[in-house]
Amino acid sequence: MTRMLLSVERDAIATAARRVMARCDELARMSSSTEGIERVYLSPEHARVNRLAAEWMREAGMSTRQDAAGNQIGRLEGAFGPEAPALMMGSHLDTVPDAGRFDGIVGVLMALEVVRMLRVPTADGSFRSPFPFALEVIAFSDEEGTRFGKALLGSSAVAGTWDAEWWNLTDEEGNTLREAFREFGLDPGRVGEAARRPEELVGYLEAHIEQGPQLDERGESLAVVSSIASARRFQLIVEGEARHAGGTPYDRRRDALLGASEAALAVERICSAEHHMVGTVGQLEAYPGAVNIVPGEAHLSLDLRGEFDGTRDAVWQLLTTEIDAIMGRRGLRWKAREIHAAPAVFCAPLLQDVVRAGILSTLPEGVDDPATIFSRAGHDGMAIGAITDVGMLFLRNPDGISHHPDESVSSGDVARGIQALAEAVLQLNADR
Structure with a gap:
């Protein structure tokens, strides 16, 4: 050279x-x-x-x-x-x-x-x-x-x-x-x-x-x-029930924001345990967004990145299984829309x-x-x-x-x- x-x-x-x-x-x-x-x-x-x-x-x-x-x-x-x-x-x-x-x-x-x-x-x-x-x-x-x-x-x-x-x-x-x-x-x-x-x-x-x-x-x-x-990005929607914050006991609440928050923590836990995987929740919004209403819906983003496509996709499957369990425990529903994918x-x-x-x-x-x-x-x-x-x-x-x-x-x-x-x-x- x-x-x-x-x-x-x-x-x-x-x-x-x-x-x-x-x-x-x-x-x-x-x-x-x-x-x-x-x-x-x-x-x-x-x-x-x-x-x-x-x-x-x-x-x-x-x-x-x-x-x-x-x-x-x-x-x-x-x-x-x-x-x-x-x-x-x-x-x-x-x-x-x-x-x-x-x-x-x-x-x-x-x-x-x-x-x-x-x-x-x-x-x-x-x-x-x-x-x-x-x-x-x-x-x-x-x-x-x-x-x-x-x-x-x-x-x-x-x-x-x-x-x-x-x-x-x-x-x-x-x-x-x-x-x-x-x-x-x-x-x-x-x-x-x-x-x-x-x-x-x-x-x-x-x-x-x-x-x-x-x-x-x-x-x-x-x-x-x-x-x-490689990267995949999703918009997740968590559906619960909006109710009065003062009048609704905890055992009757279907708090979408808490379910979304637990899902975000699961992203950190699962991705940090996987070699060369990064998962980020960069957006989290609650609806209707009033201080005295239990959130009935929450929207969150997920940015998932990995060195290899197969590992990235396997981690997404782990996350969907974990989020299913979280929402099941809390009486919530959720859905995901993929907005970006790149190998x-x-x-x-x-x-x-x-x-x-x-x-x-x-x-x-x-x-x-x-x-x-x-x-x-x-x-x-x-x-x-x-x-x-x-x-x-x-x-x-x-x-x-x-x-x-x-x-x-x-x-x-x-x-x-x-x-x-x-x-x-x-x-x-x-x-x-």
């Missing part, structure tokens, strides 16, 4: 990392909220960050376009011209409410710096990829699903898996996805033009902060991602190998293999895996907090990540 970047470009890499950090700050100011970062799909803020990302892509020598789903793409042609396939790198620029400034964003900006590092000048003063494949940077438009409740809309369009039923999704103001497309200047009838064919791509590489504490606890900067967790996506062995080689280039000779971690959080690679091989690099996130203003990454770790990602591209070219 070449050590070109390690030996020649150390100062340039440090400069690139500082530029990434400054640009994360700049993008953080593009928010619909005055009290935190919030940037959702097909909003004015989305348009603003796309324009700025396009400016940075052109500055790196890339041609740019916004695709039919609102994803921003930059491309640096390779030695064989526009018909050559591309190595796609990037992440997303949308956020959750009250977000941190690095989730997704740092991956787009690091990919831009890798292009800047690897590009070669041409006789006419422009730049090209030094490889037989093009280099593309993509800023996905809607990974989080904050506005319409459906994640991975941008990357699903690129993967060609757009579902026509999504057009009827609505935001909090009642605007449909179809209406938002038109208001943004996109044509719903042309969303299929965003789809890429497998033969157009060499693979997809993404750098992302770890949304957990493992690297921080290990005292390491970077990790190879082995897979992205586990395993990173391609070759791309894991080149990411590992890239990380090793940042470490002293003789150091053991870097950490390999499975991602419990979802990423655009889950959708892109339908059309090409996927590889991911994790960066240390002190304390592991994410989707929160305290989310963090150091400039030093970003520098090591840029070097590792660039070396991974060089290694991929050598190994193909």
Whole structure:
């Protein structure tokens, strides 16, 4: 494996990392909220960050376009011209409410710096990829699903898996996805033009902060991602009987909120006993919601994630059996509606190998293999895996907090990540 970047470009890499950090700050100011970062799909803020990302892509020598789903793409042609396939790198620029400034964003900006590092000048003063494949940077438009409740809309369009039923999704103001497309200047009838064919791509590489504490606890900067967790999400409804709080004895109560609360505790107990399983109840609402009425109905969400689809599904069966027992004891009824399902996506062995080689280039000779971690959080690679091989690099996130203003990454770790990602591209070219 070449050590070109390690030996020649150390100062340039440090400069690139500082530029990434400054640009994360700049993008953080593009928010619909005055009290935190919030940037959702097909909003004015989305348009603003796309324009700025396009400016940075052109500055790196890339041609740019916004695709039919609102994803921003930059491309640096390779030695064989526009018909050559591309190595796609990037992440997303949308956020959750009250977000941190690095989730997704740092991956787009690091990919831009890798292009800047690897590009070669041409006789006419422009730049090209030094490889037989093009280099593309993509800023996905809607990974989080904050506005319409459906994640991975941008990357699903690129993967060609757009579902026509999504057009009827609505935001909090009642605007449909179809209406938002038109208001943004996109044509719903042309969303299929965003789809890429497998033969157009060499693979997809993404750098992302770890949304957990493992690297921080290990005292390491970077990790190879082995897979992205499988996920299922449900809306559960518990039905009891609403009655007067003062006049109803305990033995006559059919309290839906208590049944839902016991179910939430069962989720924690059962999932924590299973290796690599995570279950979260993030929403819990009681109806009719009056202080002096025993709740007659309760709604709760369940987010279930696992490394393997089979284990995830087996845990769901354990949970349904346990919830049946809870509701039976309390004289309650319950039902579940599945609202999301995604299989586990395993990173391609070759791309894991080149990411590992890239990380090793940042470490002293003789150091053991870097950490390999499975991602419990979802990423655009889950959708892109339908059309090409996927590889991911994790960066240390002190304390592991994410989707929160305290989310963090150091400039030093970003520098090591840029070097590792660039070396991974060089290694991929050598190994193909």
